[in-house]
Amino acid sequence: MRFGVVRFxxxxxxxxxxxxxGRVGEAEELWHADADLHDVDAVIVPGGFSYGDYLRVxxxxxxxxxxAEVERFARHGxxxxxxxxxxxxxxxxxxxxxxxxxxxxxxxxxxQVELEVVNPRTPWTNACEPGERLSIPAKHTTGRFxxxxxxxxxxxxxxxxxxxxxxxxxxxxxxxxxAGVSNAAGNVLGLMPHPEHAVDPLxxxxxGLKLLLSAARVPAA
Amino acid sequence: MTRVRVLIRPKAGILDPQGQAVERALPALGFDxxxxxxxxxxxxxxxxxxxxxxxxxxxxxxxxxIEDFEIERPEADRPHQxxxxxxxRR
Numbered sequence: 602m603r604f605g606v607v608r609f610x611x612x613x614x615x616x617x618x619x620x621x622x623g624r625v626g627e628a629e630e631l632w633h634a635d636a637d638l639h640d641v642d643a644v645i646v647p648g649g650f651s652y653g654d655y656l657r658v659x660x661x662x663x664x665x666x667x668x669a670e671v672e673r674f675a676r677h678g679x680x681x682x683x684x685x686x687x688x689x690x691x692x693x694x695x696x697x698x699x700x701x702x703x704x705x706x707x708x709x710x711x712x713q714v715e716l717e718v719v720n721p722r723t724p725w726t727n728a729c730e731p732g733e734r735l736s737i738p739a740k741h742t743t744g745r746f747x748x749x750x751x752x753x754x755x756x757x758x759x760x761x762x763x764x765x766x767x768x769x770x771x772x773x774x775x776x777x778x779x780a781g782v783s784n785a786a787g788n789v790l791g792l793m794p795h796p797e798h799a800v801d802p803l804x805x806x807x808x809g810l811k812l813l814l815s816a817a818r819v820p821a822a
Numbered sequence: 823m824t825r826v827r828v829l830i831r832p833k834a835g836i837l838d839p840q841g842q843a844v845e846r847a848l849p850a851l852g853f854d855x856x857x858x859x860x861x862x863x864x865x866x867x868x869x870x871x872x873x874x875x876x877x878x879x880x881x882x883x884x885x886x887x888i889e890d891f892e893i894e895r896p897e898a899d900r901p902h903q904x905x906x907x908x909x910x911r912r
Binding site for chain 2: 656657660693699700702703704705706707745747748749774
């Protein structure tokens with residue numbers, strides 16, 4: 602399994618994502634101006650502040666040349682993981698439902714959170730048990746997931762709510778404690794917490810590896 | 823070119839913690855009698871064709887899922903007036 606990690610100007614978690622993905626497969630960087638995806642098997646849109654987060658978080662990055670390829674790749678069933686700013690970019694690009702709003706506290710928060718795996722049947726969570734708890738750090742100011750109620754109902758009914766904040770861990774005010782959502786097909790997942798920062802017991806948890814291990818188990822398309 | 827202003831604000835019903843923070847801060851400075859504060863963005867632009875601005879808003883300037891936008895044309899709203907020779911002497 603070869604992972605490609607997109608670097609936009611302003612991305613800052615590229616190195617960790619490449620290193621994390623490198624633990625379960627091969628990994629390389631993709632540049633925002635690239636016209637193709639270097640034939641990778643899965644794409645990670647990492648955290649950071651793409652294009653300075655000008656206008657709105659993720660709003661400008663969706664127009665990067667590489668994003669047209671990422672959208673096409675996802676439409677054909679390619680595995681795409683958006684982490685933090687990457688999640689915001691995928692929402693702005695319409696690849697995932699909903700939007701990320703400022704934390705209710707209006708503060709930047711950096712803490713370890715407990716997530717519950719709601720749907721372990723996606724390509725990004727198939728190595729997890731239903732209800733399994735993952736300890737993963739989150740660090741953001743704009744992570745309050747929001748969508749209109751009918752959309753939230755639909756996401757829940759379709760199993761697209763993949764990860765929730767465990768009770769007491771929804772620090773940003775996300776609707777229905779949603780921490781991660783997928784598209785209808787399940788091949789695109791976005792989440793605010795950072796699995797790529799939880800890949801070694803040295804830093805407190807290796808639970809983040811489970812998402813990458815899940816993807817690595819999926820036969821290449 | 824035509825000067826256009828786009829006012830973007832959080833949609834009604836979506837929690838607006840920025841607005842709430844400002845609303846709480848004003849009475850602390852003695853400004854009582856303030857309610858329903860909302861904080862948004864202002865985008866000013868000069869365009870050849872103001873008819874295209876609604877599309878610009880839908881596709882980039884605002885996120886229609888979470889934000890409402892309002893388009894103003896300050897010059898159209900306030901007709902240009904020649905200040906006259908009096909203004910030049912000042």
